[in-house]
Every structure is written in C-alpha cells, then in structure tokens.
Amino acid sequence: MNMIAKLDTDITPGGPDYDTVRRVIELISEEYRDQPSLEAIAARLNQSPTQLQKTFTRWAGLSPKAFLQAVTLDHAKRLLRKEEMPLLETSIEVGLSGPSRLHDLFVTHEAMSPGEWKAKGGGLTIRYGFHNCPFGVALVMVTDRGLAGLAFSDSGDEKACLEDMTCRWPNAEYIEDRQATTPYADRIFQPGRWTSDQPLRVVLIGTDFQVSVWQSLLKIPFGKAVTYSDIARDIGRPTAMRAVGAAVGANPISFVVPCHRALGKNGALTGYHWGLTRKRAMLGWESAHA
Numbered sequence: 001m002n003m004i005a006k007l008d009t010d011i012t013p014g015g016p017d018y019d020t021v022r023r024v025i026e027l028i029s030e031e032y033r034d035q036p037s038l039e040a041i042a043a044r045l046n047q048s049p050t051q052l053q054k055t056f057t058r059w060a061g062l063s064p065k066a067f068l069q070a071v072t073l074d075h076a077k078r079l080l081r082k083e084e085m086p087l088l089e090t091s092i093e094v095g096l097s098g099p100s101r102l103h104d105l106f107v108t109h110e111a112m113s114p115g116e117w118k119a120k121g122g123g124l125t126i127r128y129g130f131h132n133c134p135f136g137v138a139l140v141m142v143t144d145r146g147l148a149g150l151a152f153s154d155s156g157d158e159k160a161c162l163e164d165m166t167c168r169w170p171n172a173e174y175i176e177d178r179q180a181t182t183p184y185a186d187r188i189f190q191p192g193r194w195t196s197d198q199p200l201r202v203v204l205i206g207t208d209f210q211v212s213v214w215q216s217l218l219k220i221p222f223g224k225a226v227t228y229s230d231i232a233r234d235i236g237r238p239t240a241m242r243a244v245g246a247a248v249g250a251n252p253i254s255f256v257v258p259c260h261r262a263l264g265k266n267g268a269l270t271g272y273h274w275g276l277t278r279k280r281a282m283l284g285w286e287s288a289h290a
Contacts, residue, residue: 017055017058017059019155020045020047020052020055020056021055021056021059022136022154023045024041024045024052024056024064024067025067025277025280025281026277027041027044027045028041028064028067028068028280029276029277029280029281032068035068036068038052038053038063038064038065041064052064059134061134061285061288061289062284062285062287062288066284066287066288067281067284107199107200107202107218107256108199108200108201108202109146109201109202109203109204109215109218109257110145110146110201110202110203110204111203111204111205111206111211111215112203112204112205114207114208116205117205117206117207119171120169120170120171120172121168121169121170121171121172121205122171122172123171123172124143124169124171124172124173125143125144125172125173125175126141126142126143126148126149126169126172126173126174126175127141127142127143127174127175127176127177127180127181128140128141128142128149128162128165128174128175128176128177128181129176129177129178129179129180129181129182129185130158130178131178131181131182131185133152133185133188133189134189134281134285135152135255135274135278135281135282135285136152136153136154136155136278137152137153137154137155137157137158137161138150138151138152138185138188138189139151139152139153139158139161139162139165140181140184140185140188141165141181141252142180142181142184143203145201145203146200146201146202146203147184147200147201147202147203147253147256148202148203148205148252148253149165149168149252149253150188150252150253150254150255150256151164151165151252151254151274152254152255152274152275152278153274165252168205168250168252169205184200187200188200188255188256191289200256202253202256202257204253204257205252206247206250206252209243209247210247210250210251212235213231213235213244213247213248213251214247214251214253214257216231216234216235217231217248217251217257217258217259217261217262218257218258219234220258220261220262222258222286222289223286223287223289224261225261225262225263225283226261226262226263227262227263227264227265228241228244228245228248228262228263228264229241229265231244231248231262232244245270248262249271249273250273251273254273254274255282258282259272259273260272260278260279260282260283261283
C-alpha cells in the first residue's frame with residue numbers, strides 16, 4: 001500500500017478568532033432552544049458583544065443572531081417545505097441569478113469506472129493539503145481529474161481526518177502538496193469566485209449506488225434541503241432509505257457534494273460525519289449567501 005497518513009505542515013490558525021467562532025457555533029448549536037442573546041453569548045466567552053459580533057460575522061459570513069435563526073428546527077422545516085415543482089427538479093427558472101444559481105453551474109462532475117473503484121485507488125496519485133475555512137480546517141484532496149476529497153476537522157485533529165480519508169482508497173499514492181490544493185480551497189468557500197465558465201471539476205470515487213446518491217445530492221438547490229426518502233425516490237430506490245443514508249454518510253467530497261442538505265423526517269438534522277455543529281454551520285452559511 002502507498003497510503004501515507006501524516007501532516008508535515010502546521011496550518012493552525014495564528015490567532016484566537018477561529019477558536020472564538022468555533023465556541024460560538026457550538027454554544028448556539030447546543031442551546032438554540034433557549035435563544036441566547038448576543039450579550040449572553042459574549043459573557044460566556046468573556047468578550048464584549050461588539051467585538052464578538054464583528055469577529056463572528058467576519059469569519060462566518062453572518063451575525064450570531066442570523067446563525068441562531070438558521071440552526072433552529074423551524075428553519076430546517078422551512079428548507080424542506082415543498083414548492084410547486086419537485087425540490088430535486090433540475091430545471092431552473094430562466095433569469096434566476098445570485099449565488100444559488102452560480103453554485104448550480106459552478107460544479108461539474110464525473111464518476112470513476114467500477115474497475116477503478118474496485119482497485120481501491122490503485123494507480124491514483126492523490127495530492128492533499130489542509131486549509132483554514134469557515135467550517136474549521138478543511139482537508140482538500142485532488143487528482144489530475146479534479147477534486148476527489150473534501151473533509152473537515154478541528155485544529156489538532158488533522159491526522160485523524162487524513163487517516164479517515166486515506167482509508168477509503170488505501171492503494172492510492174498520497175502526496176502532501178498545498179500548492180496543488182490551494183486553488184481549490186480558494187474557490188470552494190468564496191461565492192465571488194463561483195463562475196459557470198470555469199466550473200469546479202469533481203471526480204466521484206465510489207460504488208455505482210454511492211455515485212447515484214452523490215449525483216442526487218448535487219441536484220439539491222443551494223440554500224435548500226431534502227429528506228433521505230426524497231433522495232431514495234430520486235434514484236429510483238424508494239425503499240432503500242437506510243442504504244441511501246449510508247451512502248450520504250460516506251460522501252468523500254463534503255460541502256461541494258452537499259450531504260449537509262440531507263435531513264431526516266420533519267427537519268431533524270440526524271448525523272453528519274464531520275459533526276452536527278459543522279452541519280448547522282454549513283446550513284447557516286448557505287442561508288446567509290443564498
């Protein structure tokens with residue numbers, strides 16, 4: 001095997017801002033039912049409300065109050081509310097603009113062949129790098145065909161995150177190369193750099209069933225959500241909800257292939273491989289940019 005699980009570069013954020021944002025997200029995610037005020041949150045973190053508001057908004061793209069509204073169950077239910085056309089309908093109204101439309105056009109994908117999947121990454125060279133992002137530390141993994149992996153960790157957990165991802169394709173060769181992954185990281189989390197004329201190329205490495213689920217996830221509009229049963233119906237397997245859930249959980253390109261937009265019945269967030277706090281953060285971030 002050529003699997004290498006190591007981290008040569010220290011990418012820990014240089015200041016306290018990231019830790020502050022992480023603690024605010026955790027607090028809001030755990031206590032959103034109590035609707036804590038900005039003043040109460042700031043007091044818990046021993047910071048001034050004004051400074052906390054500025055720090056959080058700069059990093060997360062929305063205020064603590066807006067994020068609080070985004071993580072409530074009512075918000076999740078609104079995301080799931082049916083419109084006149086099916087939520088997974090691929091056609092988009094002519095003239096629709098804004099980040100949500102750009103995101104739909106920004107990502108293009110292809111799937112590896114069943115033979116390539118069975119080789120468990122054999123013959124593949126995967127370059128990887130860790131980058132700071134609005135959701136903590138992002139592990140970006142690329143091949144010569146495009147983005148193959150996107151995972152997340154908190155500072156200090158990078159090696160465990162890398163081992164989790166490399167175990168998926170144990171026969172691949174892994175090379176730490178932030179120079180190769182930086183162009184991807186710079187575009188993924190910046191809506192201003194989502195362009196239809198230069199789409200982000202994604203390569204899906206999985207079983208045929210997994211790929212069909214991941215392709216269905218790519219149909220979910222930015223700022224929307226669906227249930228696992230919606231996805232099962234979309235791929236023509238209406239009774240395979242448990243298998244669909246497993247495939248969603250195994251998605252190797254989190255956020256870009258938006259498994260965070262898959263919710264349980266009645267808006268329940270259910271599980272998320274990289275943590276429910278991060279799932280809430282992603283849904284809140286999208287609400288701010290939709």
